[in-house]
Amino acid sequence: MTTSTYLRARSAEQKEERRRHLLDAARSLLLEIPDVHDLGINELARCAEMTKSNVYRYFESSEAVLLTVLVEEFMIWRTELRAALSRGRRRGTIEHIARAFSATVSARPLLCRLVSVFPSILERNVSAERMVGFKHGLLNIRNETALDFHNCMPSISASAFEKFIHQALPLLIGLWPLSNPGTVAAEVLARPDLAALRYDFRQDLEEGLLMLLRSRPS
Incomplete structure (x- = not known):
């Protein structure tokens, strides 16, 4: 999925899909990084192909x-x-x-x-x-x-x-x-x-x- 697709998401199902996508991206990153402290919003947004502002809609940190x-x-x-x-x-x-x-x-x-x-x-x-x-x-x-x-x-x-x-x-x-x-x-x-x-x-x-x-x- 692309960033533009996420920007158009409006329904509850689409919002849950965004949230799930972010969590799956976080899991992928955690398999790569040795320290969980290294997982930041910037890295998560990049991996999920979303903007930081979109990430913050679902998770404050x-x-x-x-x-x-x-x-x-x-x-x-x-x-x-x-x-x-x-x-x-x-x-x-x-x-x-x-x-x-x-x-x-x-x-x-x-x-x-x-x-x-x-x-x-x-x-x-x-x-x-x-x-x-x-x-x-x-x-x-x-x-x-x-x-x-x-x-x-x-x-x-x-x-x-x-x-x-x-x-x-x-x-x-x-x-x-x-x-x-x-x-x-x-x-x-x-x-x-x-x-x-x-x-x-x-x-x-x-x-x-x-x-x-x-x-x-x-």
């Missing part, structure tokens, strides 16, 4: 775009998690839940990249209205995921799983950058004498999730 992509990533992850929970010989155990959680999260690096910066970066330049929508989206996903866990393991209440997810989020936020250090830090951590300081995202996440589940109130 690049952070607003990234928050929307993040919610979509969470929704895709939840679908994949539900499928993973239904598989395996150890269904109905905390080990199965921790393994399914860590495996499906690890399989979505874009989700991990965005989660790791959303409280410190992505929430800093968006409107209150956008923030309310984002937070409600997160809350819905958390509550629905807690129900998925409860259905997998009925001996633990949905409310207990909600608290588990609440505590698991900071673990995910912290582990991703620790497991993906910069070039110099990675070279230093490759030294045998510093092996104890290395992190393996999937393995350490699974172990951390198990610790949370085992320490839950009875």
Whole structure:
């Protein structure tokens, strides 16, 4: 689609098409750039073949775009998690839940990249209205995921799983950058004498999730 086509768009369907096109362009850019901070409105407008003013009709900032992509990533992850929970010989155990959680999260690096910066970066330049929508989206996903866990393991209440997810989020936020250090830090951590300081995202996440589940109130 060309910029002129977007300028003529008027219907609700066309407006949603513009919005979807911008989000798809953002996803394409995020596959190319190493740092999500590098996604700006200029780059997004260029990739989407739209003017900056048109981009601003739908998103007030690049952070607003990234928050929307993040919610979509969470929704895709939840679908994949539900499928993973239904598989395996150890269904109905905390080990199965921790393994399914860590495996499906690890399989979505874009989700991990965005989660790791959303409280410190992505929430800093968006409107209150956008923030309310984002937070409600997160809350819905958390509550629905807690129900998925409860259905997998009925001996633990949905409310207990909600608290588990609440505590698991900071673990995910912290582990991703620790497991993906910069070039110099990675070279230093490759030294045998510093092996104890290395992190393996999937393995350490699974172990951390198990610790949370085992320490839950009875």
